[in-house]
Every structure is written in structure tokens, then in C-alpha cells.
Amino acid sequence: MPKNxxxxxxxxxxxxxTTLFNALTGARQHVGNYPGITVEKREGVICTxxxxxxxxxxPGTYSLTAxxxxxxxxxxxxxxxxxxxxxxxxxATCLERNLYLAVQxxxxxxxxxxALNMVDSLPGKGISIDxxxxxxLMRLPVVETVGRRGIGKEKLLEAVVNQAAERQGRWEPLRxxxxxxxDPVLDQMAADIEKADFLSDKYAPRWIALKYLEEDEEIFxxxxxxxxxxxxxxxxxxxxxxxxxxxxxMHPEAIIADYRYGYIASILKQGVISTxxxxxxRVDFSDKLDQVLTHRxxxxxxxxxxxxxxxxxxxxxxxxxxxxxxxxxAWLAGTTASLLPDGLFRSLIVDGIIGGVGGVLxxxxxxxxxxxxxxFLEDSGYMARMAYMLDRVFRIFGLHGSSVVPFIVSGGIxxxxxxxxxxxxxxxxxxxxxxxxxxxxPYMACGAKVPVFILLTAAFxxxxxxxxMFLLTLSAWGIALCVAKILRSTVIRGKSxxxxxxxxxxxxxxxxxxxxxxxxxxxxxxxxxxxxxLAISILIWALMTFPRLxxxxxxxxxxxxxxxxxxxxxxxxxxxxxxxxxxxxxxxNREVRDGLLHSVAGRLGTGLETISGLAGFDWRTNIALLxxxxxxxxxxxxxxxxxxxxxxxxxxxxxxSRRLAADPAWNPxxxxxxxxxxxxxxxxxxxxxxxxxxxxxxxxxxSVVFNTxxxxxxxxxxxxIGNLIR
Amino acid sequence: MKKNCWCLRKKLSERNSLATMKSGQKxxxxxxxxxxxxxxxxxxxxITPGVDVEVLSSxxxxxxxxxxxxxxxxxxxxxxDKVQVDPT
Numbered sequence: 109m110p111k112n113x114x115x116x117x118x119x120x121x122x123x124x125x126t127t128l129f130n131a132l133t134g135a136r137q138h139v140g141n142y143p144g145i146t147v148e149k150r151e152g153v154i155c156t157x158x159x160x161x162x163x164x165x166x167p168g169t170y171s172l173t174a175x176x177x178x179x180x181x182x183x184x185x186x187x188x189x190x191x192x193x194x195x196x197x198x199x200a201t202c203l204e205r206n207l208y209l210a211v212q213x214x215x216x217x218x219x220x221x222x223a224l225n226m227v228d229s230l231p232g233k234g235i236s237i238d239x240x241x242x243x244x245l246m247r248l249p250v251v252e253t254v255g256r257r258g259i260g261k262e263k264l265l266e267a268v269v270n271q272a273a274e275r276q277g278r279w280e281p282l283r284x285x286x287x288x289x290x291d292p293v294l295d296q297m298a299a300d301i302e303k304a305d306f307l308s309d310k311y312a313p314r315w316i317a318l319k320y321l322e323e324d325e326e327i328f329x330x331x332x333x334x335x336x337x338x339x340x341x342x343x344x345x346x347x348x349x350x351x352x353x354x355x356x357x358m359h360p361e362a363i364i365a366d367y368r369y370g371y372i373a374s375i376l377k378q379g380v381i382s383t384x385x386x387x388x389x390r391v392d393f394s395d396k397l398d399q400v401l402t403h404r405x406x407x408x409x410x411x412x413x414x415x416x417x418x419x420x421x422x423x424x425x426x427x428x429x430x431x432x433x434x435x436x437x438a439w440l441a442g443t444t445a446s447l448l449p450d451g452l453f454r455s456l457i458v459d460g461i462i463g464g465v466g467g468v469l470x471x472x473x474x475x476x477x478x479x480x481x482x483x484f485l486e487d488s489g490y491m492a493r494m495a496y497m498l499d500r501v502f503r504i505f506g507l508h509g510s511s512v513v514p515f516i517v518s519g520g521i522x523x524x525x526x527x528x529x530x531x532x533x534x535x536x537x538x539x540x541x542x543x544x545x546x547x548x549x550p551y552m553a554c555g556a557k558v559p560v561f562i563l564l565t566a567a568f569x570x571x572x573x574x575x576x577m578f579l580l581t582l583s584a585w586g587i588a589l590c591v592a593k594i595l596r597s598t599v600i601r602g603k604s605x606x607x608x609x610x611x612x613x614x615x616x617x618x619x620x621x622x623x624x625x626x627x628x629x630x631x632x633x634x635x636x637x638x639x640x641x642l643a644i645s646i647l648i649w650a651l652m653t654f655p656r657l658x659x660x661x662x663x664x665x666x667x668x669x670x671x672x673x674x675x676x677x678x679x680x681x682x683x684x685x686x687x688x689x690x691x692x693x694x695x696x697n698r699e700v701r702d703g704l705l706h707s708v709a710g711r712l713g714t715g716l717e718t719i720s721g722l723a724g725f726d727w728r729t730n731i732a733l734l735x736x737x738x739x740x741x742x743x744x745x746x747x748x749x750x751x752x753x754x755x756x757x758x759x760x761x762x763x764x765s766r767r768l769a770a771d772p773a774w775n776p777x778x779x780x781x782x783x784x785x786x787x788x789x790x791x792x793x794x795x796x797x798x799x800x801x802x803x804x805x806x807x808x809x810x811s812v813v814f815n816t817x818x819x820x821x822x823x824x825x826x827x828x829i830g831n832l833i834r
Numbered sequence: 835m836k837k838n839c840w841c842l843r844k845k846l847s848e849r850n851s852l853a854t855m856k857s858g859q860k861x862x863x864x865x866x867x868x869x870x871x872x873x874x875x876x877x878x879x880x881i882t883p884g885v886d887v888e889v890l891s892s893x894x895x896x897x898x899x900x901x902x903x904x905x906x907x908x909x910x911x912x913x914x915d916k917v918q919v920d921p922t
Binding site: 170171173175201202203204205208209322323357358359361362364365366369394395398402404492495496499500503509604606607608609610611612613 | 865866871872873874875876877878879880881882883884885890891893894895896897899902903904905906907908909910912913916
């Protein structure tokens with residue numbers, strides 16, 4: 109029996125794969141991303157008495173043909189890492205379709221165990237499945253499981269260990285017949301591939317031939333590297349394709365699918381599946397819910413209500429712990445300031461690092477609560493309905509139902525991030541819609557912009573924070589859609605491409621799943637604060653500190669201060685002493701202000717003031733906005749630093765938003781203009797890189813310039829019109 | 835590769851595409867007349883010739899929801915246009 113075992117969980121999306129994975133591994137798991145892409149890489153460990161099982165949760169796929177990133181990731185993992193066993197998680201209520209993927213695993217030859225998941229939903233649907241019969245007909249171990257309650261996991265593990273021991277890593281490709289039209293061609297192509305010894309370390313020759321007929325993009329690319337082989341394969345495949353279309357009116361792909369489903373049907377018909385009642389007459393619970401939730405009139409209203417409720421929930425629940433974290437960092441800054449001697453080092457630690465990173469970490473509780481809500485919507489199946497309902501609207505603006513996902517991930521529901529959002533746009537097959545989505549997704553209220561909104565709404569719209577946030581989110585969607593429409597009817601014109609997706613049945617998310625998922629996302633945010641934001645905070649602190657005031661000016665302040673101190677010692681009345689203390693404070697503030705103005709950042713900020721003044725931004729805001737191009741989180745932290753540099757002692761200053769509200773230079777209109785600008789201006793640096801990778805550097809540069817222009821025009825409009833109305 | 839679909843019965847079957855079916859109507863898929871990759875994707879999601887479909891919702895020019903092989907699929911009208919159906 110092997111001591112160390114590597115297995116992979118695979119299956120259709122929504123087959124309960126991740127739930128089963130959670131049940132198997134508990135909290136002993138690690139989530140990361142595959143290098144360069146956003147497909148989640150989820151790994152975990154199960155320890156039994158004598159075996160340590162490493163489990164890999166592969167992304168959900170419908171097939172093993174490279175239609176999307178997920179399929180490619182799953183396939184390449186299997187081919188390159190060669191796990192000892194693959195557990196194919198099947199949704200028992202939808203067995204026929206789920207077995208389609210299983211057949212492809214068998215054709216690949218990989219050792220397989222079937223987990224017949226969600227068997228508890230079968231009686232309600234009037235279906236019964238004989239798993240023993242399925243097992244003997246397919247000559248595979250089949251284990252009944254209920255992922256959400258952890259039922260069957262021991263048996264599954266036992267089956268996996270046995271299968272691994274029996275197969276010893278041997279791959280045994282299943283040979284399906286694809287009929288008189290395709291079989292000879294497949295044999296010939298396979299023979300050619302075998303002769304060329306092409307990819308023989310990864311795939312069986314017949315499997316490559318099949319994928320070639322299925323027009324698999326990656327296989328095409330790989331074959332193109334071997335021109336001699338490719339010429340023969342291309343000739344054979346195009347001849348058979350033409351022949352099939354002429355005689356059968358079908359593409360080879362459809363024929364292949366037909367034979368696979370034929371094989372599945374031949375197994376299921378032999379007493380594996382039986383329906384006890386006529387399921388066609390039953391109205392499914394999910395369908396009943398859908399009649400209301402996706403109703404033409406009620407559906408959209410309920411959707412808006414749910415989003416609004418999500419904000420209220422987030423703010424009501426998140427506010428309290430947010431206060432705790434804020435006061436913790438205020439205490440930390442105060443304590444550190446009193447422990448360290450005055451000077452550059454103290455300024456770096458207190459103003460640069462604690463101010464910068466603390467400002468970002470302060471939002472962790474709020475973001476966790478928001479993720480909790482979003483994860484719930486995702487896992488319950490409602491998110492797919494949102495995409496379905498919004499497709500109608502999106503089409504008008506030259507986008508796609510699938511553009512909803514990049515939009516939502518980017519922050520369509522505040523709290524996302526444009527980087528995975530931009531990368532999620534990969535699933536869009538049409539280059540034009542994809543480009544329009546890439547360029548407009550960064551308008552969404554991502555998790556890094558949210559703190560700016562929270563800060564400003566708390567300061568200037570304290571009684572209607574949720575409403576303002578809600579309206580900002582709607583504006584983000586409105587702006588993104590309008591810009592998409594403009595782009596799609598000017599620089600990126602073109603017809604729309606088709607889309608298809610599954611609407612999973614409604615399910616109650618499991619507590620463990622929601623918690624784990626929420627924590628993963630929150631942890632990613634915290635990690636970012638500890639790395640990227642920390643580095644940028646230090647850089648910006650340096651920009652705001654150097655070059656320092658020339659020596660004679662510092663001396664000038666110092667002599668003035670000494671004079672005041674001497675005067676203070678010689679006065680007798682309390683009133684005069686208080687007046688002198690005020691003058692001292694004013695002097696200190698003036699020194700800090702002059703120092704900041706003298707620094708690189710100050711000069712940049714002041715230089716831009718002539719233009720930015722149109723939108724109501726002063727030089728301090730400009731500094732923060734410039735920093736925000738690096739990462740949006742930096743806006744709040746920089747504002748915090750810029751203003752805290754002006755404070756004499758960090759500990760007796762009230763919360764930052766209260767200070768802003770008290771600042772006479774600020775008013776609600778200026779705050780509104782700033783929020784609109786932050787919402788729409790240049791994407792952050794990481795997003796720009798992602799856009800460049802997905803489209804080109806030309807489009808990435810376009811997004812920076814174009815988005816900033818859009819943002820500036822809107823902000824000026826808000827500020828100028830707002831002041832006129834006032 | 836082969837970008838254009840070549841459908842011999844296009845004229846005849848266009849009238850019976852999935853897109854023309856009303857909510858609640860049932861039928862059997864006759865052929866999927868689409869670019870090869872799309873047809874493959876649809877097949878992987880269960881929409882192949884010979885399969886029973888039921889339209890759950892279809893209105894205006896928005897996407898359709900159909901039940902195929904026990905799963906609810908949402909597909910856009912352009913795509914539904916390419917799926918020929920024999921209504922029952």
C-alpha cells in the first residue's frame with residue numbers, strides 16, 4: 109500500500125465537487141492560483157492511518173477539450189502530474205450528462221473512481237440508481253456520497269486507495285468505437301502519431317487523434333510544431349469532416365459526442381437508472397423558485413433588492429469590528445510614536461507603514477462580511493440567475509451575458525478585484541466583446557476603491573452611507589455599460605457571439621464552504637496589504653518626505669519656535685499662554701506643510717492643481733490619486749498619511765473621517781466628485797498589466813489614458829454642476 | 835479551420851429552431867448547425883441531436899432557459915437559432 113498518494117477531484121461545474129473536497133480535507137487545504145491565470149488551485153491533505161493522501165481539486169469542466177481555461181488546466185494537470193487516481197464527482201440527479209466527462213477520463217486512460225454525489229436528492233426527483241450495477245458495467249469503483257453531510261467519504265477514500273494499489277499508476281485508455289466513418293481515420297491518424305512519437309509521454313495516440321477531430325485549439329498548436337505530422341493529420345481530418353457533413357449533415361465533433369452519449373445510454377439502460385414516478389409531471393423546487401426569482405417583472409426588482417440588502421448587511425455587521433481594528437492601529441501608532449525617538453525612522457514606521465498598511469487592514473472586517481454575502485449568493489446558485497437576467501440588458505450595450513462574471517468579480521457587487529475580473533474575461537470567446545469587457549470591468553467598485561467610498565460617505569453622508577454606496581455601484585454599472593456601448597460602436601465594432609451556461613439548481617450553501625471561501629478571499633486581501641501595499645506605502649512615504657526642507661528654512665522655523673517658547677515661559681496669564689500654544693501648533697503645522705510641499709510628491713501634486721482644481725482636488729488629493737495608480741488601496745492610506753503628517757500627535761487626533769468632515773476645505777460635493785473620479789480613473793498597475801497580457805500593451809495604455817479622461821470629465825461635471833446647484 | 839457551418843437543410847429547419855419555441859414547449863433536437871467548436875461545447879453540455887428539450891422560459895430577444903438531460907441550460911438566442919428542433 110503506498111504511503112503517499114496524490115489524487116485529483118474532477119467533475120462538472122456544480123456537481124458538488126468543492127463541497128466534497130471540503131468534507132474530505134476540512135480546513136487542511138490551501139488555495140492559490142495556477143501561475144499566470146486565475147483558475148483557482150485548491151489542494152488539501154487527508155491523513156489516514158497509514159497513508160497521506162494529497163488531494164487536488166481541479167476546476168469544474170464539462171469536457172476535456174480545450175474550450176476554456178478550466179478545461180486546459182484540468183487536462184494539463186492530469187497529463188503532466190499524473191495523479192494516481194482521479195475521483196470524478198458526479199451529480200447523481202444529472203447522471204447521463206455527468207458521465208460524458210467520465211467517458212473522456214476513461215479514454216485518456218487515467219485510473220478513475222466515480223463518486224456518485226448528491227444521492228440524497230434522488231428520491232425527491234423520483235429517480236433510483238443502482239450504483240453496484242453501474243460499477244460492474246463500467247468496471248470501475250463507484251461510491252455513493254453526499255458531500256454536504258460528509259456521507260460516504262470513508263468509503264470513497266477506501267476505494268481510492270484500493271484503485272491506486274491495483275492500477276499502480278498504469279494508464280489504460282478505453283477504446284470506444286466511433287462508427288464506420290470515423291474509426292478508420294482515427295486508426296490511421298493514431299498510427300501516424302505513434303510513428304512520429306508525438307507527445308507520447310502525455311497522451312495516447314488515439315486520444316490525440318480524437319482531440320484533433322474535435323478541433324482542440326491546444327492540440328492544433330502542439331501539432332503545428334511538427335509540420336510533417338500536422339500536414340497528414342490536417343488532410344485526414346478535413347477530408348473526414350467534409351465527408352461527414354455531406355453525408356450525415358454533422359460535424360465529426362457531433363458524431364463523437366453522439367457515440368459517447370450512445371455508450372453512456374447503453375450502460376444506463378441496463379438497469380442502472382430507473383424512474384419511479386413520472387418526473388415530467390413534477391415541478392422541481394428550483395423551477396418553482398425560478399418562476400419568481402427570474403420572473404420578467406419581479407426578477408429584476410428582487411435582484412436590486414438583494415443587492416441593496418447585501419450592502420445593509422455588510423455595513424450593519426461590519427462596522428463594529430472595523431471600529432476595533434481602527435482603534436487598534438491608532439493605539440499602535442500612538443504607542444510606537446511614544447517609544448521611538450523623533451526623526452526619520454519614527455516617521456517611516458508611524459506615518460509610512462502603520463498609517464499605510466493599517467489604513468488598508470482597517471477594512472478587513474468589512475470586506476470579510478461582504479465576501480460572506482457574495483459567497484452565499486454564488487454557492488446558492490443565484491449568481492448564475494443574475495447573469496441570465498442581465499444578459500438581456502448587456503446585449504443592448506454590445507456585451508455578453510458572460511461579461512457579467514468579469515464585471516461582478518471586478519466589483520459589480522462592491523468588494524471584488526479587477527485583476528481576476530479582467531482574467532475572468534478569458535471565457536469570452538469573441539475577441540471584441542472580450543476587449544470591451546476588459547476595458548470596462550475596471551470601472552467597477554473593487555475592494556480597494558470601497559475604502560475610499562466608505563471613508564468619504566462616513567464623513568459627508570453619515571446618515572445615508574448605504575444609499576450613497578448603492579448609487580455609486582449603480583453608477584459604476586451605468587458608466588461601464590455606456591462606455592462599452594461607445595467602444596462597441598466606435599473603436600471595437602462587430603457582431604455579437606453566442607453564449608451558453610448552466611443554471612445550477614438552488615442549493616443551501618454549507619457553512620464550512622462559505623466560511624472557507626470567505627476566509628480565502630479575505631486572506632488574499634490581507635496578503636496584498638502585507639506585500640504590495642507595504643512596498644508602495646514606503647515608496648510614497650519617501651516621495652512625501654524627500655527632498656527635505658533646506659537647512660536654512662528648518663533653522664528659520666527653529667529660531668521662531670525658540671522665540672515663542674521663551675515668550676511662553678515669561679507670560680503669566682493663562683489666556684496669553686494658550687494663545688502662544690496655538691501659535692506653536694500653527695508653526696509646527698506650517699513646517700510640516702512646507703516640508704510636504706517641498707517633497708517630490710508635493711511638487712507633483714501642486715503642479716497638477718491647476719487642472720485638478722476644476723474637479724475640486726487640491727494638491728493633497730492629487731498625491732493620493734497619483735499613488736492610486738499603483739494600487740487603489742493606496743488612496744486611503746496616502747490621504748491618511750498626508751493628513752497625519754500635518755498632525756502634531758497621532759494619538760489625540762479623532763478618526764480620520766471625522767477630521768475630514770471638520771476640514772473647511774472639504775464639502776459633500778468635493779467628496780462626491782472625488783468618489784466619481786476614483787470609481788472611473790486609470791486602472792491600478794496590476795490591472796493594467798493584466799489587460800496588457802489579455803489584449804495588448806496598446807490597449808492597456810488606451811485604458812489608462814481613456815479611463816482617466818472619462819473620470820476627469822465626469823468628476824468636473826459633478827463638481828461644477830454641484831456647485832452651481834448649491 | 836472550418837469557420838462556416840454548412841447545413842443542407844437550413845431553409846427547412848430554420849422555422850423549427852429552438853429560438854422559435856415558446857415557454858413550456860417540448861421537442862427533440864434534430865441537428866446542431868453551428869461552428870464546429872460551438873457544436874462541441876454544446877455537446878459537452880448535453881445538447882446533441884436526438885435529445886429531448888423543454889423550454890422553460892423564452893421571451894423577447896433575451897436568453898432562453900431549457901431543460902436538457904436533467905440540467906437547466908441558459909443559452910442566448912443566437913445560439914438557440916442554430917439548434918434545430920422537432921416540436922412534440
